[in-house]
Structure formats: structure tokens, C-alpha cells
Amino acid sequence: LRTVDKIAAPISPSADTARALDAADPLRAYRERFVLPEGIIYLDGNSLGALPRVVAERIDACVRQAWGRDLITSWNKARWVDLPQRIGARIERLVGGEPRSIVVGDSTSINLFKVLAAALRLRPDRKIIVSERQNFPTDLYIAEGLAALIGKGHRLRLADTSDELASVIDTDTAVVMLTHVNYRTGAMHDMAELTTLCHEAGALAIWDLAHTAGAVPVELSATGADFAVGCGYKYLNGGPGAPAFVYVSPKWQAKVTQPLSGWFGHVRPFAFEPGFVPAQGIDRFLCGTPPVLSMLALEAALEIWEDIDLAAVREKSKRLTDFFIAAVEHLCTGHDLALASPRDPEARGSQVSFSLPEIGYPLMQALIDRGVIGDFRAPDIVRFGFAPLYVGYMDAWQAAEILAEILNTREWDKPEFKRRAAVT
């Protein structure tokens, strides 16, 4: 990383600087392992990761051979039965989990329900679930749904700002449930500090790593996190709706069960016993039969990470987002566009968001029309995700140039950009 360090933070962002940074990028070769359509600058890997080249062939082989020819025998022969653990093991390294601390299956929402229910069981006398108003909404919905189901007065206590968190965690708090990197702004929590704070109050920490895994290396084990969940289809590139992962600290695995007690979480799933006996360890956090095709796409996508230096990923992510911020601020001077992400790269995940009151939605449509794919989050945020494995500095430079052009020419002001329905 020496060469890159010498270039240092870009003072005057330019196409030449971008070229030099790309040339010195130690991760540059990984770009070739993804399909990146001609004419597209893809800055939405935080919503759906790009297709790893290895996936199409792998899925086709699974469909035609394992399913088509070997049929039911593939549960043994192709070890479909081990997929939740096998994929989990690949994710453990990326998030600093212990061996056999992660399994994959179900959605992030379902997995959050499992660990939140488990955590509440470990703190039976406490009723407060601390989170943030700005958390990804589905996390709050899941907590609401669980609290109503239990019906014993559990309730969410939401901090309005990140700074407020320390003051709302107290001895009533059963669980602190936070998303490590905020989906709108990319603002990142200090996992170690908050986990400690949480434990000092006698509460348990649940981390949602949806915008973390594959972008920001974390240390679940070293920070003492109790539980975590995360998404397979963002920076892990597992494909649309890829199954999610669930982490349970080894210190809790034998001490707690979760209520979605389906057969894959049974100690002897194929003995067909009428009573539920939870499996040993992390396996008890599985539920039903996992969707094999989607699981295999994620497994194949994770092979890319095998020999990657995670520190280099983080270093590039910080530099790349720094460069994009500098480029946008340099090229878009005079427009009503404010950085909504932290300026300090240490406090930021791998995305950059700007607030554009009024014009955020049509502006993003105009960008997409010009081949720069980011996304819009109501009411005024345009988001750009920088997946360190396949986004380069020239992508960032060109995206900033096109953004400036659209603002300068008021291209966003066309009726067709206001009409489209946003979905994701």
C-alpha cells in the first residue's frame, strides 16, 4: 500500500488523479471478476451487488446437474444440507466471527426476529429495546412485531441522534439493536465503544451489518458483540434477495433458543421426532429448508473473498469515497447540494450521500438515464455506494462529472424524471 499512501488524499481531484489512483490500486484486478455492463457506472452495490462472473456457470450447473440429474440425492452428494454452515464459515472471516458462529438462511428481517427474541430471553426482567429513529425501518418493524407478540410491555426506545444513544441506554435496557452503517447517510457507529457501553448497562448488543459486511471489516468477536445479522445481496454480491446471515456469540449459543424453531434447527432434523430439541451451537438459529439456488449464488460470490486483504478493502473504500466527495464538491460548486455523510472517513461506511432538497428524486432519475446508477432515499437523499472490489476512482470521477453536468444544465427538470415510480 506504500505507493497509494504517497498519493495521499487528493487535494485537486481530476481525471489524472483518478487514473493514477486506479493504476496504484492493489485491488484493481478484482474488478475483472465481476460483470460490469458497458456504459454503466454502478454505484448501487449497497442495494444489489454486481454479478460475480463465477455465479452464472455455478448456478447453471446446479440446476442442470445437481437438481436435474442427481435430484434428491444432491442433498447429500452436493452437500446442500451443509450450505447454511458452509456459507456462514466464509462470512465469519469478513466480520470477525469465531468458527461456527454464523449460519446463512432466511432474510435479514427473519434473522433479526430470531436474535432479538433470543436476546430478550436472556434479559427477562428488562423491557426496553434501544435503537435509533434513523435505523433501517424494517429493523424497527421487526422489533414492534415481536414486542406486540410477546405482549409483556417490551417497547422500543429510539434515540433521535447517534449522540443521544449513550444517554438512552440504562439499566432498563434489555437490548441495544443498531445498524452499524446507516443506510441513508453511511454514518458508522463505533462498534467496540457502543458494545462496551451496552454491556456496562447490563444490556446485550445486536448489530445489523447489512451495509458493513464486504465493505467495512469488523471484529464481532473482539468487540464482544452478542448477536448480529447481515445481508447477502449488498456488498457480498450474493444476488437479488440472497439469504441473510445470523451471528450468535459462542458465549450464548448453548444458553439460548429462538422461537422460529423449524426442523433445520432441530438436533436431529431427519429423525422426524414430534418434540423440538434444539441443535447444538449456532445451528439452532436455522428454521426451514433454505432456498438452495439463492444460497449457491451467494456461496459462489463469496469465493472472491478467499484471499483478500480486508485492510486493503477498507483503505480503498475510505480513499474512494474521499475522492468522490472532493470531486463532487469541486465540480458542483454553487449548487444546493450538501454532504449528508460524515466527512471523516473513519466515521463513514462505503457510501456517500448528498442531500438535495426538492430535486433529489428527479436528479437520481436523470443520473440513471445517463448510466450512473445510485439510488434515492426519501425525502431528499441521493446515495452512491462504492463497492471496493469493482468500483474505481475513474468511475467516481466520471460520476461526479455527470452529476455536475445534470445540475448545470438542469437536465433533472424533465417531466419524465419526475413521473417514474421508485421501488428500491
Add this chain to the structure above:
Amino acid sequence: LRTVDKIAAPISPSADTARALDAADPLRAYRERFVLPEGIIYLDGNSLGALPRVVAERIDACVRQAWGRDLITSWNKARWVDLPQRIGARIERLVGGEPRSIVVGDSTSINLFKVLAAALRLRPDRKIIVSERQNFPTDLYIAEGLAALIGKGHRLRLADTSDELASVIDTDTAVVMLTHVNYRTGAMHDMAELTTLCHEAGALAIWDLAHTAGAVPVELSATGADFAVGCGYKYLNGGPGAPAFVYVSPKWQAKVTQPLSGWFGHVRPFAFEPGFVPAQGIDRFLCGTPPVLSMLALEAALEIWEDIDLAAVREKSKRLTDFFIAAVEHLCTGHDLALASPRDPEARGSQVSFSLPEIGYPLMQALIDRGVIGDFRAPDIVRFGFAPLYVGYMDAWQAAEILAEILNTREWDKPEFKRRAAVT
């Protein structure tokens, strides 16, 4: 169906009868729409349905084009966002559901959790969940898990036999939760009769249609069923671990919510509001982002059903299983093998099970070794599933012949057939 009727029930099963029945089979042409490996007689479609020819190409196009080229825009462009409803609509016809009464996503276990929790909310003063000891275990595990989570004294009351059901349903009963076709024996409940009985006691009826959908046409709407769930990977041929479906009668859709309240069940999932507001109608029974690749395989597989006469499917299923029973009993005389499925085809799903004390497991391994794929269910059941769309009478005849040979030669008695680990 006239021609078939004239052949009537086979009195002396033989290869010639099988040939004649195949020739007169009105569904014979559908066999060509599946991949059926050479040398294999596949009688395990009740565990994993065979691969429909249309699937491989469809999945490959989704991976390479929709994911690889169109990336995030496919949520709109390819309407991934509608998949739960679109696939649900295809299943509605197969199980007699009303329009917009079914959505697809999550596993059968998770969907059962949702409807069971919903049903209990509709009967707040009752604590009993009636089911059968012989129900598919995961259904009982899910009820256990939910009851423990609610912690208000809900409990399972299990009938030991089907006949006992009527006597255990009373005015304490909140829900009667049954699998329509038993996974071990293929014994089928009278859905109309039991649903009526259940309603007369003031309880609600949940039907698990895992071994029903795609094999036995049912009428959820006409019988007044309240809720149902079912499996995508058995007779619907949606691929390994295909997502499951959930049915909620329109009479309840607006009156009840379910606790797994993820963003796909929100009335405005992409408005990112902090509070949960359930979607209208059946959509509130969705939770997280569905696994798109696995969803698309199921969607493609369901196209086969578009113009199928469901009465012909049932007719063939009864005739085919009748024929197999007759063939086995004719060819295996003198062996200790007892029919474990109902002899009356009206009381049987699309499978035939035999009880073989002691030798069931190695016998099934010997059959698989000879290319006849069924499966074993502890302690003594060998199961043969007859998917009416791709299994023929000659398959049934040859399977019976091979079974007889293995019994006559004691081929099952080889050490290698006793050692293998069973998974599914």
C-alpha cells in the same frame, strides 16, 4: 377420459396393462416438459420435484441479463417486486384460493408461524392448538416455538389417530392445524368435513398443503379454510428449497396482522417510514426481501400448470397409485411388506408407502442403487411419490419389479446399504 375409464382398475397388473394405461394417459405429453435422467425411475417428487425444462434457461437469463446487465433496475423492469403476488396467483388456481389470497416467500415453517400467530390473535380467549402426533414434525415444532414465545399457556393438543380428531376439538380450541396429506403414509384428511367441524367448535382451520398442491386439487375457498401454507419444491417443482406459499382467507385479511412484520409487508415499503403500517390484504403476510433466483425457478415451473385439467391430475394420481399397490402386492407376495397408505384412493394423496420392519432403510438404499428413487422415513416406512405430470404406469410397474427382485434376492442385505447416512 373415457378411454381410461374403460380400462378401469387393473385386476391383473402387468407390463401390458402399464403400456395400455400409459398410451391412454391424457397427461402423457407433460412428461416431455421435465428433465428425467436416463435409467432413473423417480418416485421422490414429493420430496424434490423434477426439473422442468423451462427452468434452466429462465434462471440463466435472470442471472446474466436481469441481475448481471440490468442490475438494481430489475426490481422494476423485470418486476421482481411483484414476484410474491405473481407466483401466488398461479398457485391460487391449484388450491382453490380466491384472487389475491396467496403470496409466496419464506419457508413453509416461517409461513406457518405467521398464520398460526394470526389465528391465535383471532381467538384470544382460547389456548389450545389441535394437531396430530403424526403431523410433519416441523409444524409441531413451530407451534411449540410460538406458544413458548407468547408465554400465555397456549399448548398443543395432539390426536393420536385421525379418528380421534373429532373428539379433541372443543370450545377451548383456538386453532386446528393439520397437514392435508400425511408425509409418511399419504393418508388424506377430508378438508371440508374437518374445517366444518372446526368452525362448529368456534375454532379456526390452518391447512398445510405441502403434499397436496400440485398433486391433489383442493378448494380452500369453497371449504371455508381460514389459513393455509404449502411447499414450492415438491409437486410444484420449484427447485431445492423453493420458497413456500401462504394463504389467508379474504374474510380475515383485513382483520388480522402477523408478527413477522418486515418491510415487504408494509403498506409503503419504499417510503422508509419508522412505524409499521400493514399492507392491505394478503401482502401483509410478507416479511423480508424474497430470494429472487429461487422465486423465479418456482415461477417458471408453475407455467406448466396453466392449462392443465386438475381433475385429470387427480384421476391419474389415484389410478397410478392403485396400479403401483396392485403391482407390488402381486409381485412381492410372501414378503413382510405391509401397505401403510390407505387402500381407498379417495383417502390417499399421490404417494404410496409400505412398512418394512427392520429392512426399510437398507431396502431403500438398494432400490436407489438400482435407479428407483423413493425415500425412507423412520422407523420403517419406504415412500414412493407419484407426481402425475411426469410419472407413468410403466415406471410404476418397473419399480415394483425391481422391488420384488431386491426382496427375492435379499440384495438389501449388503453392508454398504446399511452404512449410508440418510439426509432427507
